[in-house]
Amino acid sequence: MVLEKLSDSLKATLQKIAKSVFVDEKLVNELVKDIQRALLQSDVNVKLVFSLTQKIKDRALKEDTTKNLTKKEQLINIVYEELVNFLGKEGHKIEVNKKPFKIMLVGLFGNGKTTHAGKLAKFFSKRGHRVAVIQTDTWRPAAYDQLKQLAEQVNVQFYGMKDEKDPIKIYKAFEKELQNFDVVIVDTAGRDALSSDLIEELNKINSLVQPDETLLIIGADIGQAAEKQATAFHETCKITGVIITKMDGTAKGGGALIACAVTKAPVKFIGVGEKVDALEEFKPANFVGKMLGMGDLEALLDKVKEAMTEEQAEDLSKKFLKGEFTLIDLYEQMEAMNKMGPLTKVMDMIPGFGNLGMSKDAITQQEGKLKKWRFIMDSCTKEELEDPEDIDASRIDRIAKGSGTSTNEVRELLKQYKQSKKLVKIFKPGNQKQMQQMMKKMQGGNVKF
Helix, strand or coil: CCCHHHHHHHHHHHHHHHHCCCCCHHHHHHHHHHHHHHHHHCCCCHHHHHHHHHHHHHHHHHCCCCCCCCHHHHHHHHHHHHHHHHCCCCCCCCCCCCCCEEEEEECCCCCCHHHHHHHHHHHHHHCCCCEEEEECCCCCCCHHHHHHHHHHHHCCEEECCCCCCCHHHHHHHHHHHHCCCCEEEEECCCCCCCCHHHHHHHHHHHHHHCCCEEEEEEEHHHHHHHHHHHHHHHHHHCCCEEEEECCCCCCCHHHHHHHHHCCCCCEEEEECCCCCCCEEECCHHHHHHHHCCCCCHHHHHHHHHHHCCHHHHHHHHHHHHHCCCCHHHHHHHHHHHHHHCCHHHHHHHCCCHHHCCCCHHHHHHHHHHHHHHHHHHHCCCHHHHHCHHHCCHHHHHHHHHHHCCCHHHHHHHHHHHHHHHHHHHHCCCCCHHHHHHHHHHHHCCCCCC
16 A cells, blocks of 8 residues: 555554543643654655644544544544545546546656556546547657557557657647547656756647646655645646655655645645556545545445446345355456455455554465465366365365365365355345444454455
8 A cells, every 4th residue: 555654653543542541631642743753754744744733633632522423533533534634635636528638747757757648548548538648758769659558558549759859740740630539648758857948848838738637747755845846847837736656665655745735736646556557546535544444435446346347246246145155256256356456455445454453464475365266266167166065075186286286275265165155145135133243343353364
């Protein structure tokens, strides 16, 4: 998950609240110090940190407890709300409300403009829009080839002129064709610094393109210096938002995120990995929810929609209601999980799972098991997949040899299948009592995986 150290520190702080006997001024002061330490270690501006924690302290000591919340719950809710407010409240979603909707990307060298042109193209095409990308970066020799390859990878239209040195001529050459698309993404040139010639070039392209969104691509590794860069670009190029890249690989991510969130150019996307689909809309409430271990159901449902067709989901839900479950169903679930991305990121989206205390190593081991189990199921016959109860010792031996695994690993899969089948029966209508007991175990962190 992004900002892992900050996330772990904040989760530990909330656990301290949950385990405490009383909520008093001493606990509030400890909480404030813990949050300050966590944010400062993530390179967040000192003044902003003290401003945030003072608001948390004032509310925690002065606000009366509401009817629906205990004192502990109210304190946790205050931390959540103030962090959300700190990061931009409701967020700033991009709405494609005209055709063509033009997005221009700007920024300095090395922050991933071209890569994120491809990521944005994938993001909008997945949402049903007809997308085109156009190369106007004539400074970097590899820009044309890189964007062309990314466009082919995500299956969107590419436009560009490899040997042309004038970005204005490139855009004009394809201007009419671009009118046929829902979303047009313009990749511009960068420099080592925001120089006068870069400003002049961007202003010329801006006048010609007249983009609906001008997004600054900025690396999280510059930390709180992001505020200065975002402000400078906003004043000179009138940017409408920021995409922060490299959020998965730097301790300074918190500084960059918060620095940009307080400028007049809000964060609209964050890059959370190298893969072309590792791009997330920045929604402060969802982001803070994941950081605090509260999950992000909206993002999880989006992942599920990408991983399973409506027919597959409907078929599986019918089987759940009947209490039916086979190895084929388990296989389909595992395939869907594999499409949803790394297990560590998926678990962060499930409410409550982020606070179960599972180590990264344990989750990585589980991912390794899932891969072996897929090999084992590939070595099973159709009959064995449909009725795993018939798999005896001789069949286990044959399946193990065919899949290159051990008999113990085959038996472990069969054990997992039986546990999953029991879980399916709990979801069957009429078993509400069992389901409530299971949910209590999950909330208490007593469920074993």
